[in-house]
Amino acid sequence: MPELPEVEVVRLGLLPALTDARVLSVEVLDERSIRRHDGDSAHFEASLVGRRMREPRRRGKFLWVPLEGAEALVVHLGMSGQMLVREVGAMPDRHARIRLVVESRDGREYEIRFADQRIFGGMAVRAVDGEGVPDQVAHIALDPIDDAFDPAAVVARLRVRSQSVKAALLDQQLISGIGNIYADEALWRARLHYLTPGKRVSERRGLELLAHVQDVLDRALVEGGTSFDTQYVNVNGESGYFAHSLNAYGQHGKPCPRCGAIIVREKWSNRSSHRCPKCQRRR
DNA sequence: CTTATGACCTGCAAGC
DNA sequence: TGCTTGCAGGTCATAA
Numbered sequence: 371m372p373e374l375p376e377v378e379v380v381r382l383g384l385l386p387a388l389t390d391a392r393v394l395s396v397e398v399l400d401e402r403s404i405r406r407h408d409g410d411s412a413h414f415e416a417s418l419v420g421r422r423m424r425e426p427r428r429r430g431k432f433l434w435v436p437l438e439g440a441e442a443l444v445v446h447l448g449m450s451g452q453m454l455v456r457e458v459g460a461m462p463d464r465h466a467r468i469r470l471v472v473e474s475r476d477g478r479e480y481e482i483r484f485a486d487q488r489i490f491g492g493m494a495v496r497a498v499d500g501e502g503v504p505d506q507v508a509h510i511a512l513d514p515i516d517d518a519f520d521p522a523a524v525v526a527r528l529r530v531r532s533q534s535v536k537a538a539l540l541d542q543q544l545i546s547g548i549g550n551i552y553a554d555e556a557l558w559r560a561r562l563h564y565l566t567p568g569k570r571v572s573e574r575r576g577l578e579l580l581a582h583v584q585d586v587l588d589r590a591l592v593e594g595g596t597s598f599d600t601q602y603v604n605v606n607g608e609s610g611y612f613a614h615s616l617n618a619y620g621q622h623g624k625p626c627p628r629c630g631a632i633i634v635r636e637k638w639s640n641r642s643s644h645r646c647p648k649c650q651r652r653r
Numbered sequence: 654c655t656t657a658t659g660a661c662c663t664g665c666a667a668g669c
Numbered sequence: 670t671g672c673t674t675g676c677a678g679g680t681c682a683t684a685a
Contacts, residue, residue, distance in 0.1 A: 372678035402662085431679075449679055450663080465663085488662045490679060533656060542680080549678050595678090599665090602678065619678090640658075642676080 372447060374431060374513055374547030374587055376595035376602055376610065380453050381428045383605030387455045387480045388435055389425045391472040393418045394479065403467035403484060405446075405492030406506055417495040418443065418470065427502070430513045430546025434496075434504050441495055442504045445484070448491025454483040455605040463607075468493055487601065513547035514584045515591075525576035531568035536643065538568050539583070548583060551596055551619045554644045556583040558618035563652040564643045570653075589615065618644040 396418045398404060398411035407414050423443070424436035433453075434442040445453065454463055458471055458481045468484040484493060496504040512519045524545050528538050538544055539553040548556070557564050559582040560575065571579070590596060594610030598620070603609055613620075617627050622635035622644055631648035 376678070446680080447678090448662095449677070486662095487664070488677085488679095490662065531655080537656080540679090551678055598678085 372431060372449060372602070373549035373552050373590075373596075374515070375552075375590035375593075375612070377428055377431050377433055377447060377547075378515075378591055379595045379604050379610065380447070381426050381433055383455065384426045384433075384435070384453060384482075387474050387482065387605075388423050388472065390475040391423045391480075393421050393423065394471045394473055395419060396471075397469045398467075399469065400467040400489070402489045403486055403492045405494060406444075406496070407494035408496075414493070414495060417441070423472070429503070429507055429516070430510050430542055431549070432504075432507045432510060432546075434507065436498065436502055437495070440498050442498050442502070444494050444496050444504045444506050446491045446493075448486060448488065450487040450601050451491030452483075452485040452601075452603055452607075453605055454485060454603075454607060456481045456483060510542050511544055511546045514545065514580065514587055515547075521577055521580045524580060525571075525573055528568040528571060528576055529573065533568060534565045535562055535568055535571055535579070536564035537639070545580075545583075547587065550641055551616070552583065552586055552590065554619040555586045555617060558644075558646060558650065559586065561649045563650045564638065564645060565652060618646065620644065 396415040401411050404411050404414050422438040426435045433445040436442045458479050463483050463485050465485040465487045466483045467486050470482040471479060472482060473479050496506045498504050527544055531538055536553050539548050556579060560579040590612040593612040596612040597609030598613055618633055621633040624633055626633055626646040629648050631646050633644055634647055635642050635644050
């Protein structure tokens with residue numbers, strides 16, 4: 371489950387099971403899901419067993435579970451990753467790649483399953499800095515729902531770029547947490563064509579765009595994220611409801627809710643962009 | 654430095 | 670029915 375709202379839904383779901391829990395056992399079922407870990411899967415397992423976990427954190431689409439000592443279990447869901455909280459010995463989940471058994475704060479045991487169809491996601495144990503941020507996450511910009519997020523600074527950096535405004539929104543080193551769905555939704559709300567160069571976006575419209583980004587992420591979070599199929603689910607395997615509220619993403623062939631023109635899908639940078647041909651013209 | 658492109662994977666839906 | 674093709678919520682390394 372990929373973008374910020376979906377990852378935050380997962381983090382919230384993990385809080386009761388993992389905060390102050392202790393790792394009892396770890397089993398790597400598919401080596402490929404251990405990514406950017408400094409060592410093999412046996413080393414990964416040994417790095418976790420017996421250790422105490424702290425409250426799960428998130429920046430953008432990166433999730434991590436701080437460990438006692440200056441390390442953290444970093445989780446990235448990639449395109450199709452899931453973190454499922456199950457009873458120990460529950461029915462198997464499809465595409466389960468890594469299993470952790472933990473004893474939670476209240477003394478109950480849970481089986482945490484990392485499931486991932488496409489294996490673009492993964493886990494690693496990494497060192498953290500003085501702020502508790504893993505080295506793997508250090509290069510990721512603050513996300514729009516972080517207290518320290520600075521919209522004016524992001525707009526200033528956007529406005530000196532020649533690249534398209536959509537590429538900027540997807541650049542996790544400029545602003546994190548946005549992916550293809552929420553980029554298209556925010557651009558629709560802001561009535562901007564995705565190919566508009568950053569330097570052609572006025573300061574006022576840039577700030578408006580970021581306000582739309584924050585609003586669409588907040589609303590999606592309240593709805594439990596966007597799910598089109600069973601790939602994108604919370605820790606209990608349940609889907610979110612924000613797909614009903616999409617105005618542009620995946621709406622090609624349907625009328626624009628604002629002006630009635632037919633939403634189009636266009637190939638761009640090895641993926642799809644959705645826009646209203648009337649409200650989001652290239653100027 | 655910035656920017657663009659392909660690699661990494663599995664599986665589903667649509668079209669023939 | 671079976672085959673092929675296109676498509677999918679991301680990130681990173683590499684090249685220009």
